[in-house]
Amino acid sequence: MDPILAQGFLEASVRVATPLLLAALGEMLAERGGIINLGIEGAMLAGALGAALGASSAGVWGGVGVALLAGVLLTLVFVIVSVRFQADQIITGTAITMAAVGLTGVVYRHAFGVGGAGLTLPTFKPLVVPVLNRIPVVGPALFGQSVLVYLSWAAVPLCWLLLFKTRWGLALRAAGEDPEAAAASGVRVIGIRAAAVLLGGALAGLAGGTLVLAQVGTFAEEMTAGRGFIAIAIVVLGRWHPVGVLGAALLFGAATALQFLFQAMGLGVPYQLFLVLPYLLALVALSGGMGQARIPTALGRPLVGGQS
Amino acid sequence: MGALLVFLGCGASPGGPDGSFRVALVTPGSIADASWNAGAYQGLLLIRDSLRAQVSQVEARTPSDQEEALRTYAAQGYALVFAHGFEFQDAAERVAADYPETIIVITSGQRVTGNVVPLIFRLSEATYLAGIVAGSLTKTNKIGYVGGIELPPVRMAYEAWSQGAKSVNPQVESRGTYLNNFDDAVAGREAALAMIRLGVDMLHHNADAAGLGVFQAAKEHRGVYVFGSNADQSDVAPEQVLGSAVIDLPGAFLAVSQEVLEGRFIPRVESFGLESGVIKYVANPALASRVPADVMALVQEAETAIISGALQVADRETGRVIPGKR
Numbered sequence: 001m002d003p004i005l006a007q008g009f010l011e012a013s014v015r016v017a018t019p020l021l022l023a024a025l026g027e028m029l030a031e032r033g034g035i036i037n038l039g040i041e042g043a044m045l046a047g048a049l050g051a052a053l054g055a056s057s058a059g060v061w062g063g064v065g066v067a068l069l070a071g072v073l074l075t076l077v078f079v080i081v082s083v084r085f086q087a088d089q090i091i092t093g094t095a096i097t098m099a100a101v102g103l104t105g106v107v108y109r110h111a112f113g114v115g116g117a118g119l120t121l122p123t124f125k126p127l128v129v130p131v132l133n134r135i136p137v138v139g140p141a142l143f144g145q146s147v148l149v150y151l152s153w154a155a156v157p158l159c160w161l162l163l164f165k166t167r168w169g170l171a172l173r174a175a176g177e178d179p180e181a182a183a184a185s186g187v188r189v190i191g192i193r194a195a196a197v198l199l200g201g202a203l204a205g206l207a208g209g210t211l212v213l214a215q216v217g218t219f220a221e222e223m224t225a226g227r228g229f230i231a232i233a234i235v236v237l238g239r240w241h242p243v244g245v246l247g248a249a250l251l252f253g254a255a256t257a258l259q260f261l262f263q264a265m266g267l268g269v270p271y272q273l274f275l276v277l278p279y280l281l282a283l284v285a286l287s288g289g290m291g292q293a294r295i296p297t298a299l300g301r302p303l304v305g306g307q308s
Numbered sequence: 309m310g311a312l313l314v315f316l317g318c319g320a321s322p323g324g325p326d327g328s329f330r331v332a333l334v335t336p337g338s339i340a341d342a343s344w345n346a347g348a349y350q351g352l353l354l355i356r357d358s359l360r361a362q363v364s365q366v367e368a369r370t371p372s373d374q375e376e377a378l379r380t381y382a383a384q385g386y387a388l389v390f391a392h393g394f395e396f397q398d399a400a401e402r403v404a405a406d407y408p409e410t411i412i413v414i415t416s417g418q419r420v421t422g423n424v425v426p427l428i429f430r431l432s433e434a435t436y437l438a439g440i441v442a443g444s445l446t447k448t449n450k451i452g453y454v455g456g457i458e459l460p461p462v463r464m465a466y467e468a469w470s471q472g473a474k475s476v477n478p479q480v481e482s483r484g485t486y487l488n489n490f491d492d493a494v495a496g497r498e499a500a501l502a503m504i505r506l507g508v509d510m511l512h513h514n515a516d517a518a519g520l521g522v523f524q525a526a527k528e529h530r531g532v533y534v535f536g537s538n539a540d541q542s543d544v545a546p547e548q549v550l551g552s553a554v555i556d557l558p559g560a561f562l563a564v565s566q567e568v569l570e571g572r573f574i575p576r577v578e579s580f581g582l583e584s585g586v587i588k589y590v591a592n593p594a595l596a597s598r599v600p601a602d603v604m605a606l607v608q609e610a611e612t613a614i615i616s617g618a619l620q621v622a623d624r625e626t627g628r629v630i631p632g633k634r
Contacts (some may be wrong), residue, residue: 001554004505005505008501008502008505012498012501012502014497016500017581021467026357083521105338105367108340109340112340113340114340114346114349115340115342116340116341116342116517117348117546118520118543118544119341119520119524119527119544120457132397134507155526169526173362213493215497215524216494216496216497216520216521216524217524217527218493218520218524220338220340220341220491220493220517220520221337221340221517222338222340222369222489223491223492223493223494223517224492225489225491225492225494225495227618256498257502259527260498260501260502260580261502261505263483263484263485263486263499263502264452264485264499264502264503264505264506264508265483265506266481266483268482271485271486272456275486275488278313306362
């Protein structure tokens with residue numbers, strides 16, 4: 001591949017991977033604590049709308065703030081229903097995502113009118129890291145992106161530290177493996193799960209925000225287009241580990257970037273083949289890697305007996 | 309997820325001279341797309357204001373939701389329902405069989421079946437004119453197209469765009485990408501960026517809300533221009549949009565509604581092309597200086613030829629683009 005194309009492909013891969021990485025890291029935290037949250041697709045959508053609302057009145061950082069808040073608020077509903085009152089997580093998460101689709105549409109039209117926001121919203125300009133961005137081919141992809149991309153990378157070691165190097169992380173993982181035993185040894189299972197899921201909601205909101213603030217500069221109803229669900233697959237593919245999640249998100253980003261490049265090159269192959277490429281790759285990777293994957297033992301299972 | 313129907317605009321306006329003319333619109337996507345669905349919604353509002361009709365609109369994305377939405381309106385006795393897109397054909401025919409009193413108009417439909425009638429828009433004639441401008445002005449001889457889902461009208465826009473460009477510049481390479489989606493504006497941007505990276509400097513889209521991403525990609529690159537679709541999209545990116553292939557949906561909707569209201573509507577294939585004024589190529593006045601007079605002359609020449617029938621871009625009966633040797 002010629003260097004110009006390769007550079008464009010890598011830039012696109014990182015761009016596409018960023019919202020997936022943020023959302024998947026958040027979902028990973030929740031799942032490590034034993035909670036599977038299908039509401040993150042909705043939280044992303046809420047975050048995207050929040051970003052549009054915030055950015056239209058308070059600039060790009062205002063957009064980031066409202067995106068985080070929107071993700072947390074929507075996820076709070078999930079936490080109350082499914083973590084506090086332990087209702088079925090799959091059904092609650094699905095319902096929240098569906099509600100978010102309708103709700104964001106109504107709020108969007110109320111705020112921006114039926115004409116929509118157009119392309120009037122401010123976006124983050126690329127923050128070029130001097131010198132490093134001159135590295136051939138990979139430089140611009142890694143060091144010529146928006147600040148939200150760098151933030152998503154910083155979230156990887158932070159999540160790792162949180163999970164594996166703090167007491168809180170240990171307690172969270174205990175809640176995800178054996179909540180009853182954790183509760184017996186003094187872990188406040190429900191409280192710690194709620195915190196992890198809300199943190200995940202914030203990250204999902206930010207993930208939705210990047211779509212608006214670092215990419216397209218507008219909101220469109222249902223614009224997340226299933227990215228939240230893909231993030232859930234990425235958590236599995238990345239084996240519930242921050243580094244694995246980073247790798248899986250980049251893999252998915254690369255496959256998506258490749259399909260756009262292939263279609264644009266006009267190779268004379270049916271485009272449907274390219275469209276399924278990212279999903280095909282995820283399936284192959286999943287079937288190849290599942291053998292050693294360790295699912296949090298209590299994933300999706302409420303705490304039995306006693307509030308804690 | 310698509311089971312969510314958001315009923316909007318169920319305004320309780322007085323409604324018709326006898327207070328009972330009710331018109332509904334079912335769109336396959338958001339009416340905030342500044343394109344296909346936005347135009348239809350404006351049409352509905354025009355009907356409300358001009359004919360004092362009682363109007364209602366709903367968004368339905370999946371085939372099952374679309375049938376359900378049509379059935380709901382028909383069951384409520386709406387006189388006229390606009391099913392806004394090619395994809396409604398089968399659902400409309402099933403519903404119409406049960407409700408012969410309701411006229412269902414399918415925009416970009418295919419055939420007349422009882423009280424289900426198509427409005428055929430030969431938008432491809434205007435798209436062909438946009439292609440002429442793009443083919444004349446491209447510096448790289450590469451033009452690109454981003455489509456939503458590959459429905460026939462979406463595919464035909466690609467064909468007509470390519471044919472128009474090649475008719476004035478045989479060197480042109482025309483590339484196309486389908487998103488399989490009409491909402492994912494981020495994907496629209498990525499598709500456009502990939503083409504720009506390959507040297508494409510003229511872009512067209514038929515992807516509704518997802519098409520907004522194509523304009524955004526052009527905004528980020530000097531010397532890249534976009535052509536809008538369905539509505540006059542000059543306002544979306546005034547510095548990048550050279551022109552738009554436009555359907556005057558409100559005009560067409562109002563004409564049909566008037567006939568239905570006055571009881572003189574006869575089921576038929578109604579086909580609109582450049583000759584009707586409903587389909588037109590609209591240049592962006594802000595960028596008029598970027599399009600030399602000789603290029604506009606080529607556009608006018610082709611327009612005259614299409615209207616007179618000397619040049620056939622699309623079949624008048626079916627609206628299908630005629631495969632080009634051009």
